[in-house]
Amino acid sequence: MTIVTENPLLVGKGLPPFEAIKSEHVVPGIRQLLAELEAELTSLEGQVTPTWSGLVEPLDYLGERLQWSWGIVAHLMGVKNSPELRQAYETVQPELVQFSNRLNQSQSLYQAFKALRQGEVWESLEPAQQRIVEAAIRDAELSGVGLVGEERERFNTIQLELAELATKFSNHVLDATKAFSVTLTSKEEVDGLPPSLISLAAQAARAAGEEGATAENGPWRITLDYPSYIPFMQHSTCRDLREKLYKAFVNRGSSGELDNAPLIERILELRQQKAQLLDFESYAQLSLASKMAPNVEAVELLLEELRRASYEAAAEELEELKVFAARKGAEEASDLKHWDISFWAERQREEKFAFSAEELRPYFPLPQVLEGLFALVKRLFGVTVTAASGTAPIWHKDVRYFQIADETGEPIAYFYLDSYSRPAEKRGGAWMADCLGRAKVTEAGTTKIRLPVAYLNCNQTPPVDGKPSLMTFGEVETLFHEFGHGLQHMLTKVDYPGAAGINNVEWDAVELPSQFMENWCYERATLMGMAKHYETGEPLPEHYYQKLLAARNYMSGSGMLRQLHFSFTDMELHHRYQSHGEETPADVRNRIAKNTTILPPLPEDNFLCAFGHIFAGGYAAGYYSYKWAEVLSADAFAAFEEAGLDNEKAVAATGKRYQDTVLALGGSLAPMEVFKAFRGREPSTEPLLRHNGLVATSLRKNQK
Secondary structure: OOOOOOOHHHHOOOOOHHHOOHHHHHHHHHHHHHHHHHHHHHHHHHOOOOHHHHHHHHHHHHHHHHHHHHHHHHHHHHOOOOHHHHHHHHHHHHHHHHHHHHHHHHHHHHHHHHHHHHHHHHHOOOOOHHHHHHHHHHHHOOOOOOHHHHHHHHHHHHHHHHHHHHHHHHHHHHHHHHOOOEEOOOOHOOOOHHHHHHHHHHHOOOOOOOOOEEEEEOOOOEEOHHHHHHHHHHOOOOHHHHHHHHHHHOOOOOHHHOOOHHHHHHHHHHHHHHHOOOOOHHHHHHHHHHOOOOOOHHHHHHHHHHHHHHHHHHHHHHHHHHHHHEEEOOHHHOOHHHHHHHHHHHHHHHHHHHOOOOHHHHHHHHHHHHHHHHHHHHHHHOOOEEEEOOOOOOOOOOOOOEEOOOOOOOOEEEEEEEOOOOOOOOOOOOOEEEEOOOOEEEOEEHHHHHEEEEEEEEEOOOOOOOOEEEHHHHHHHHHHHHHHHHHHHHHOOOOOOOOOOOOOOOHHOOOHHHHHHHHHHHHHHHHHHHEEEEOOOOOOHHHHHHHHHHHHHOOOOHHHHHHHHHHHHHHHHOOOOOOOOOOHHHHHHHHHHHHHHHOOOOOOOOOOHHHHHHHHOOOOOOOOOHHHHHHHHHHHHHHHHHHHOHHHHHHHHHHHHHHHHHOOOOOOHHHHHHHHHHHHHOOOHHHHHHOOOOOOOOHHHOOO
């Protein structure tokens, strides 16, 4: 039973009492909390001492209270969005930004951190503590602590406006995605669609008010939500409908009241001004000041190395697709458009590897996939995952709760799993977030370890017509990816909140554990252990496994180039683009596309208007992080390959080393030091290119 105070957002500890939290609690609750924290901050500033217990611990306590309450509100904005919650969020967000600015720009706290670094007690601090102090000094400087007068006022105004623009951008994308749908009424219009999508589309039609909609007779509602949009583009034989859906998808957030184009211009302009106030030439330089990559040149060197390795492969893949489509008598074969690529790529995959993605769905019911995932983490790290639903408050009936225990059976962490797509209230994509972080806490005079709790959010196909959620293989990979993030949060051994789990891990290293886990989806023991038919229990036939392996690198050049296109565009916009210059952001993207796409974007393509990663998320001048970290993750998985994946003793030993370094150390050491502690050397790009079936053109060797 959850006991709550009058305002559940002010409980401040334990699991959030979701069943008690209402939108009307947000404004009074957050305002009351901020008033209390303001008073505590003023008190701390007046008596701060440059010691761990006199500076860091009281700041941690303050930050933890803020994170607990505001973290709940931010989480609900992502998974249970509503007009009432939005209004409440937007009402108090400026006040929260103002408090954060005051906290980050406190001269007395900043001077105390510097005194701690220079004082006698410095050498007695653990490396993790020293790194937390160093990060606090750096973050204060990047937050404008050195600014005074008009410059500080301008900086704070920029921070406030950027926060508001990010929220507005995200809401526009959600609303634009939700606003578009196509209702199909004839059998011809659903020709080629797999049964799973037809059932989902009938369910969507019923949810939209078509009470009599059935999978057999329709009507069927297709949306821009991934579980609907992606399979439609892969399987619909109606080229005109594919074109309509594609153009709607790449134009989300680009028209009317939901137009994000002016927001993009303003965001880039403000970021540039912010960087210049802090004496950086560009926002990219400001972004990299707290990342693993040393500078823009190093990022672009890696991206170019990968571009050279993937560009010709992607070009060949498109030519091969045209030849295939021509052989199949397609009129459009000589001039394939963007809305044709997924369709013909899926047809070619089916012929080339003699299976379709849809054929595999029955072998990946969510309960079975979870069993396989949990068996893998037990095999690698000796931990046991068990269901704990009913023991924690939840925000939706489909949310599940789990416990992780160590080899002795002692609980060490917990996590929520919110698996299914809910386009009316839940943002797209998949993500892991911090519910509770590991920390030492003292209650009633007793000090104990607070166990970490993670939020794992996916947007996979929901259960339809009494069947469990039957996952595409891509959805399986996504679940493994997010669980990798969760493992770094949950298996940390660091007891200081400032460096526990993913905290204080450089942004371009934080994807290492997530992308590492994806590799296991192709490993025989893992895949065959979880791939069982949901009705018969029959394991995935061997020929499917071999085909899945053979198809792993299918269109990998195109896939790699797509990510590089986004990464180069992001870096160019944040490093060289000048607001109100000759080019618009769309012009920049189209210029970059000349070397990073084989099929140039359509003139009316407004993809940037839905690029939430860099305009509403944390990936501004950091989208390259996926590739930077993928180099690390592929090399980390290579350690298991070298040990021998069929040698269980070696796998367990390597898993223990990985757990004790990458997962346990969190942000307590620099990521390169953590990687070297696991691998014994610096990372190489060779495993990534090998896993993708690509050949390296090593610029770094050529440009010594």
